[in-house]
Amino acid sequence: MTSPAQTDTPDIRFENATKRYGDVVAVDSLSLAIDKGEFFSFLGPSGCGKTTSLRLIAGFEQPTEGDVLIGGASMVGTPPHKRPVNMVFQHYALFPHMNVADNVGYGLRQLSPRPPKSEIQKRVDETLELVQLAEYGKRRIWELSGGQQQRVALARALICRPTVLLLDEPLAALDRKLRREMQIELQTLQRDVGITFVLVTHDQEEALSMSDRICIMRDGRIVQSGTPRELYDRPLNRYVADFVGKSNFIPGKIATVNGRSIDIESDGGMLFSCNPSTEQDTYTVGDSASIAVRPELISIGPPGSNAEALGTDVVIPGRIQNRIFLGEHTEYLVSTEKYGEILVLSPKYIESVRGSFERDEDVAIGWKNETALALEDT
C-alpha cells in the first residue's frame, strides 16, 4: 500500500486554459492545480465544461488559449497517445471485437518495444485480479453486466500505470446500489495504486463522498474549489451552497459589517447576524446578500418556544406545510410569514425525545447565529 504522497510539483496544472467551439466557450480561462496522488473531482451541472476540461488533460482537445501541464511539462501539441494519462470513458468504450483480456492488455501491446507475451499475460491477470474479475479474461464484452464492464474499463485504463487516471462519469450508467459499491471500490483502489484520480461527475453526493478536493464549475469557470468540508461549510456563494447539499436562503441586504459577524437585514425586516463565508473585505454595506442556513442546523419546537427552549439565537414562528419521513431524519417544510418556506431536517434521536410534528401544526424554528452564513447571490 502506497499512501498518496503530496509533493511540491502538482501533477496537473491548467494555466488560463480556454477552449472555444466557435462561439461557445466550453472552458473559460481555467487555472487550477491538481496534486499528485489526489482524488480530484470536477462537479457542476450539465454543459458547464467538465468533460471538456477532462478532454483537455487527455489531449483529445487542445486549448484555444492558455496551457495544460502534466508533471510540469506543457502538453500543448502532444497527442493523446503520448500523454502519461489514461481515461475511463463515460460509456466505457470497450473494444467489441476483443475479449476482456485483450481489452485490458491493449495498452501494453501499444508500447514499443512491446513487452513479451508472458509479461503481458501476467500483467493482465494481475490487473483483472485488482478489479475482481480474475476469471473473466476469456469473456466477450457483451457477456458482462454493466458493473463488470465498468471494471474492465477501469482495468484497461490502469494497466499502463498512468500518472493520472481520468474518469468521466464512470458510474453514471449504474443503478444506485451498485454505484455506491463502486464508489467505495474506486476510493479503495485509488489509495492502493496511489495515482492521481480526476473524476467528472454531476452527482454532488458522489463528489462529496469520494474526493479529496472538488472544483465546482459553472459556464466553463471555476466557482469554488476546496475540500468537501470547505465547500459544504464555507460555500463562497449561493450557487455553491445550492449545489453542494441543501440550504435555505433568506434574501436581504447587508446592514453592518462588524469583525467576524455580518448583519443582514432580511426583506422581511428582521436583522440576522451571520458568519462571513469569505474574507471580510468583499462585503459592502448595502449590497444584496442571502442568509444561508443548512436544514440540519435548524431546530424545531412547539409554537411559542423561546430561544432558550430551542437552544438557538433566532426564533421564527411557522406552520408545517409538509412532512417527509426519511428514516433517520424527518424533513419538514415550514412556511413562515416573512421568510417563505424553510426546510428543516430533524434527526430521529431528537424526535424521539421531543416528539414529532404533524402537517398543519404550528411550530417555532430557529438557529444559532454562527451557523448562518452571509452569501453573495451570484
Next chain:
Amino acid sequence: MATEASKGRWLTAGLLAPSSIWFLIMLVMPLVVVAIFSFGERAPAGGYTASFTFEQYANLPARLKAFQNTLTLAPLGTVLTLLVAYPLAYYLAVKAPSRWKLALLVLVIVPFWTSLLIRTYAWIFILGGRGIPTLLEFIGIEGVRLINTPTAVVIGIVYIYLPLMVFPIFVSLEKLDKRLLEASNDLGGSPFRTFLQITLPLSIPGMATGCMLVFILLMGEFLIPAILGGGKVFFIGNALVDLFLQSRNWPFGAAVATTLVIIMLVIVSIYMRLMMRVSAHREDVSIM
C-alpha cells in the same frame, strides 16, 4: 397453451407461405429447368430435345477460356474494387466534413442514373486510341494498348462496381463508435495503429458484404467484357449469351450455366465458412 403455440405456428407458416412460393417459382424452378436442359440434346434447328446424356458436360473444355477468364478476373476485379473503394468509403465516413457528406454520397450514386451500357461505352473512348494512350504518348510512353485487353475489363469492373462496394463499407465505418478510436489513442495507439487494430477489424463485415455482392454479380457479368474486351476477353456470361441467343445450343448453355452455379456454391460456402472462422477465431484469440 398448446393451442396458442400451434396457432402461432400456423400464423408463421401462413405469413411465410407467399415468400416461400415466390422463392420456389423464381429461384428453384428455373434452376431445375436449366439442370434438366443440361442433360438434353440440341434440336437440329436449335433449342432443346429431351434426352439423358452427359455429352454437354464432356464438351465443357471447349469453353475453358471463358471459365479461366471469369475465375481470374472476377476475384481480381473484386479485390481491386475493394482496394479503391475502401479509401473512398473511409474518406466519406470519417474524414469528409459532415455538411459535405450527403452531397459526396450522392456523387457516388449519380453514375447509376445513366444507363450502364452508355457508361461502359464511354470507357471505350477513354481507354481507346484517342484516350489515355494518347495522353501517355504526350509524356513519352508509347505503344500502350488498353482497349480490348483484360486490363480494360478490370478497369471497367472497378468503375462500374465501385458504388456497390463503397456503400456497405461506408455504413460499417459510419456506425463505428468514434469513442473507440479515442480510447485506443488514449491507451497509446498511434492513429495508424488505431486504424489497423480498431477501424479495420470493425469494418470487416462491411468489406465482406461488399466483396460478396460484387463477386457474385461479377461471376455473371457479360456487358463489361463484351464492350471493353471487344470479344477477346470473354466471361462465362458471354459464353451463355452466345450459346442461348446466337448458336441456340440450349443444352450446352444449360450445362455451362449449371457448372457456374455449382462453382459459385462451392466458392460462396467456402467464403462463408472462412468468415465464420474469422469471427469465431476472435473469440478465443489469446493475447497477441
